[in-house]
Amino acid sequence: MQRxxxxxxxxxxxxxxxxxxxxxDFERHDFVHRRAMDGLLERMQPMxxxxxxxxxLGAGTxxxxxxxxxxxxxxxxxxxxxxxxxLRLARRARSRFSRIREVQADAGRLPFAAGSFDLVVANLLLxxxxxxxxxxxxVARVLRxxxxxxxxxxxxxxxxxxxAAWAEVDTGPHVHPFADMHDVGDALLRAxxxxxxxxxDRLTVCYRKPADLLRDLTATGGRNCLADRRPGLTGKARFxxxxxxxxxxxxGDGLAVELELVxxxxxxxxxxxxxxEFLLDPGSIGRLARKP
Numbered sequence: 090m091q092r093x094x095x096x097x098x099x100x101x102x103x104x105x106x107x108x109x110x111x112x113x114d115f116e117r118h119d120f121v122h123r124r125a126m127d128g129l130l131e132r133m134q135p136m137x138x139x140x141x142x143x144x145x146l147g148a149g150t151x152x153x154x155x156x157x158x159x160x161x162x163x164x165x166x167x168x169x170x171x172x173x174x175x176l177r178l179a180r181r182a183r184s185r186f187s188r189i190r191e192v193q194a195d196a197g198r199l200p201f202a203a204g205s206f207d208l209v210v211a212n213l214l215l216x217x218x219x220x221x222x223x224x225x226x227x228v229a230r231v232l233r234x235x236x237x238x239x240x241x242x243x244x245x246x247x248x249x250x251x252x253a254a255w256a257e258v259d260t261g262p263h264v265h266p267f268a269d270m271h272d273v274g275d276a277l278l279r280a281x282x283x284x285x286x287x288x289x290d291r292l293t294v295c296y297r298k299p300a301d302l303l304r305d306l307t308a309t310g311g312r313n314c315l316a317d318r319r320p321g322l323t324g325k326a327r328f329x330x331x332x333x334x335x336x337x338x339x340x341g342d343g344l345a346v347e348l349e350l351v352x353x354x355x356x357x358x359x360x361x362x363x364x365x366e367f368l369l370d371p372g373s374i375g376r377l378a379r380k381p
Contacts, residue, residue, distance in 0.1 A: 098219030099265070101171065101195065103314040108149070109174035111310040115150055116178075118308035121348060124292055125241040126153045126212045128352055130160060132288075133239050136354070140164060140207035144231065146196050146224075147171075147214030151179025154189050157210060163188050167206075171195055172310075197223045199231050204359065207236045215242035216265055217314075221273060225280035232357030238282055243267045244289060244349030251302065251346070254335035258327055265314070270351050282355035290350040297343040299335045 108115075141164055145154045148168035158166055166189045170176050176191040183189050194200050196214060209228050218224045228238050245267045255263040268276075270287050277285040296302045306312060338344055 099217065099314050104217055104310070105171050105173075107312055107314060108170075108172035108310040111308055112150065112172065112174035112178050114308040115175070115310070116152065118305050119149075119152070121292065121294070122149070122213055122309070123152070125350055125352075126156060128290060128350060129210065129212055129239055129241050130156060132352055132354065133160075133237075136237060138208055138237055140236070142206045142208075143167070144169060144199075144201070144206045144209045146209060146211040146228075147217065148179060148191075149175045151176075151182050151189065151191070153210065153212050154179065155183060158187065158189055161208075166190070167192055167201075169194055169196065169199070197227060199227045201231045203230050204233045205231045207233055209236070209238045211238075211240040213241055213243070215240065215273070216267055221268055221276045222279060225276050225282060229280045229282050229357060232282075234357055234359035236357040237354060238357065239354040240352075242273065242351045242353075244351045245269055246347060246349040248346065248348070250335060250338045250344060254338065255331050257334040258331045263331075267349075270353075273351065273353065277353070277355045281358050283358050285353060285355040287351060287353035290352065292348040292350055294346050294348065295343050296339075296346060298339065299332050299344075302335075302344075302346060 143157055143164055143166045145168050148154050148170050151168050154166055154168040168179050168189055169192045173193050176193055180191050209232055215221055247267055248264055252264045274285050274287055
């Protein structure tokens with residue numbers, strides 16, 4: 090049976106190409122990813138996890154995987170990413186004796202058997218997933234019963250000045266939509282991931298000119314990959330108009346761009362039952378007492 094795939098909101102080929110190009114400069118501009126990963130690790134500490142097998146989804150250049158390896162010791166750890174360029178750098182950066190292994194694959198079609206992992210982590214991957222339900226379904230499938238899924242994402246209040254500037258120029262899509270925290274929670278439950286907990290943090294990044302904001306977005310692969318964007322290259326006149334609209338929002342020393350960082354975790358409930366099948370935990374079966 091064919092597994093579900095992501096919808097057509099984003100073009101995977103564009104995502105792969107942009108991150109391949111961004112790989113070499115990524116770690117010089119990935120302060121948002123690092124801040125989000127620090128927040129994830131901080132929230133995971135009270136959970137007292139002891140995973141044997143860990144999956145790092147959207148691992149990029151492997152910085153998050155190395156942090157997980159440092160936290161959990163020499164566990165089996167898979168760094169998965171869509172970009173071969175990112176994974177090449179991840180492979181070079183880790184120790185030859187590390188138990189981290191790189192796998193190039195689509196997070197919406199994970200090449201692993203059901204119940205393979207005790208912990209799945211996805212740091213800022215959701216903005217690159219057209220339909221979170223597809224990702225959550227795959228996470229629920231590969232996560233063992235009682236395993237943990239920890240993730241971070243961006244909320245809809247992120248990059249509002251950039252979105253507003255483009256809205257002055259045309260009605261086309263230029264900035265990815267970011268799912269609301271409540272919608273994410275509903276999608277987790279529909280995927281049979283239990284007891285979801287989420288919270289929001291805010292990160293404000295100050296830029297002196299529009300070019301600095303675009304440089305950071307480009308260097309971290311964060312450019313338009315929407316499938317229904319205007320075909321062809323953005324014309325110079327329209328791009329200039331958008332940058333002028335953005336520049337009008339700069340006052341004094343620059344522009345404060347707010348990012349809504351969403352953090353969450355949920356728990357695996359084991360493999361889903363097939364139609365007509367019932368799953369029973371052997372530990373829940375009591376003993377039949379003998380009559381004297």
